[in-house]
Amino acid sequence: MTAPQPLNDQEIRAFVCRHTDVFQDQQMLQVEEISDGNINFVYRVSDGQNSVILKQALPYIRIIGEGWPLPVDRIRIEAQALGFFNMCSPNSSPEVLHFERSQHVILMEDIGDYHNLRHVLIRGDKPTSIGSQLGQFLAMLHYTSSDFLLDSIAKKCMVASYLNPQLCSISEEVYFLDPFCDHERNNVSQGVRSMAQALWQDDELKLGVTQLRYQFMNDAQVLLHGDLHTGSVFVTQSAFKVIDPEFAFYGPAGFDLGVLLANLLLSYASQVGKSHVAQRDETQAYLIDQIEQLVNSYFGEFDALLQAKINDPVLQQQGFDTLFLAGVRESAMGFAGIEMTRRTIGIAHVADLDEIEDDERKTLAEMLSLTLAASLIKQRTKLTTTADLAALIKDCQASLPG
């Protein structure tokens, strides 16, 4: 039996015409491969006027090949999660036009007029309310999938349908294992090697990481996107789309918030790479504003939803909402520190840092990232307000050499 193959252009044209009525003439269709991530095959199919996206999963990682197998069930989870996101927050994700389970293919809306948020931030654009939009989106997703709203049996069926063991296992390694030991998969710049070596010896830090990893592995609180970095968010000046939820699973609510927060903080840290001080200050002020928007809108919206309706009679108990949200905030701070660490010295870096051309400035940016990350993990129980977080960011930046 031969291994499953990517669809060829002719098969893609036929598939699209069989499963949508967007196009008139199959032979007119242009197929363009636009795979941006590393894992799947993604194509834009267009007749010049209309277009759709076709995403195909094969049982291995695209850029590596059959040597790194990955179950195709991930695309079922992605299709299901995209639908759930749009159900919670209309238009928050590309519309799924068709999901063909037997071929592991999603046909979805083309969001070509939206731009990758990471690239938007790197080139210095400043969408004004993306922080609060994403905070509200996440709060709605987490609330809607939680025991606060769902019937206990329905929620456990949701947990079952989002069990995603292999992809969770990858996260458990690349977030929580590699960056906190001298792992061969790590990618540590010379400039921060001594900092990395110090953190590999830091037992207080590593105990915090272990506690957070245990939460990640065990606490099936809410449906998570599971990989919500700024490259999974596409934006216009006033709107956004969240994509690529193939790592979705039921886990601790703080994880998504922490990962997204971390990516804004990585963008913040990368500004240290800029020689133009006024520009740097302006962008950092913008990012602090977005960070505050994100955190405040997440907790504000979640709290408002809990005030409005908790279906479960026991969870209505006075005071539990506050305890619950405090726990989410604490773990979000910790998960943010973990994402920042892994994106600075782990296998998968971010362009925000990697594209800094001046080596010395790049080192400063990486140092800021690692310092802030360690503080977030160690001080996560103390960062109870957004002001505490903003103060920590300023303190860490002030402590940089030079």
Added chain:
Amino acid sequence: MTAPQPLNDQEIRAFVCRHTDVFQDQQMLQVEEISDGNINFVYRVSDGQNSVILKQALPYIRIIGEGWPLPVDRIRIEAQALGFFNMCSPNSSPEVLHFERSQHVILMEDIGDYHNLRHVLIRGDKPTSIGSQLGQFLAMLHYTSSDFLLDSIAKKCMVASYLNPQLCSISEEVYFLDPFCDHERNNVSQGVRSMAQALWQDDELKLGVTQLRYQFMNDAQVLLHGDLHTGSVFVTQSAFKVIDPEFAFYGPAGFDLGVLLANLLLSYASQVGKSHVAQRDETQAYLIDQIEQLVNSYFGEFDALLQAKINDPVLQQQGFDTLFLAGVRESAMGFAGIEMTRRTIGIAHVADLDEIEDDERKTLAEMLSLTLAASLIKQRTKLTTTADLAALIKDCQASLPG
């Protein structure tokens, strides 16, 4: 289509002979219904020399009928859990001779020479090491099914195969909802009605209950028996068998320990019903010893297992084992208080208390149970040693009127 029916005697004889080779002559077999619990149909099939137990689940609760549906998948979970228990701790449960999924029937070893631990304790027998035996059994079960030992993917497959939404939902109601409000399902004796009313108003207590319930619903730490009261344990002077794990699911480790501890404490409280003081003191001293054995052997064994082998490299982090076990102890104390409360004023009482004939003494026993239960829930973070627990028990008993 007619509803599924219990097997008749002739079908039972044929089933047993088809699926075991224990018996020579099908026509010689005696079938005796021995259903002790309320939910399933249980029969002993014997030829006078050898015997087996046949347990059949129907899609409803036996003593209520089709008006209370209950999914038959529970018996698959029971068969699977019995096998897992015996794999972890050989001979700790009846051997499953055959499981017939299509008919929802388990054939298992007859443990007729073992006696129901609740009845053993009620009649004043004192098996000397049951506490430590059960503590070791539970520690081994929880360790073996945890992320400490299992590969992350294997563990999540275990979680999936033990998802038990409907039976969990029942527990979420009868443990955590009913007893803490004035619910129509409750069964509150006149003598403790005012205490019950006070606890329904006790927000500190109810917040603790809510936190524990959220753990029960979300923390998929280890495979739990899920209903480990003293009626689910059968004993001889030197051995035990754990039965009836149809409520098994992945949940917080403290739950099983707490429920079992609670049932020993209920037996302790019921001694207040005895007029013979020396006998009462002797039995209470015995029960304190068993309680200390249970808790110390559970934590001693779990700790020893963790010292011997943690497969997961991150969870090997120094200090995490201690934090983990402290969390289990804290929640076990809380779950114990919840089980005691529900067994005193909820829908399903225990014979230990209900069979006390003198009304005044029965009230004292119920008061001791409720007082101790509330203290366990509220003080669960402070009960960090077995001595703390023993002191609390003595204090609560000393505070009784008269």
